[in-house]
Amino acid sequence: MVLILDSSALFSMEDLPAEDIAVPPGVIDELRRYNDRRLDRWGDLLRVSECTKASLDKVRGAALGSGDAGRLSDVDVSVIALAIDLDGIVLTDDFSIQNVCSIMHIEYRPVGMKGIKKVEKWNYRCNGCGKWYKEKQNDCPVCGSSMKACRKR
Ligand SMILES: [Zn+2]
Structure with a gap:
């Protein structure tokens, strides 16, 4: 199972979970914009994947229907879309992302929840x-x- 991380998840973690991890390119861009030094350490562990346009459209449609569209950035939308493409679990503390995930029956977990094992070593x-x-x-x-x-x- 692959975990899809949004920026809030990456910003709040000191260590990456032990699962396979994928992020859309926009999340990496956001870390870069803040000159986040963890990117140096994590760069090789994060699989950067583009989502498909079809999945993007599906997520946008669901977000419009639920009223979350205005609260989701393009990057947020691409995180959810990537979870569809890779059949992954979204790791996020963003309530709008979580809401759209539940509407679309995409599994998600808040950061730091029991069950997310943090890599010690x-x-x-x-x-x-x-x-x-x-x-x-x-x-x-x-x-x-x-x-x-x-x-x-
Ligand atoms: Zn050597």
């Missing part, structure tokens, strides 16, 4: 020699290869 791994590091470094000090953010299980 995740680290960086060298692409070359495979050594683990706590902090991100530009190159592996041992072999000089690039590093990748990985979840340690």
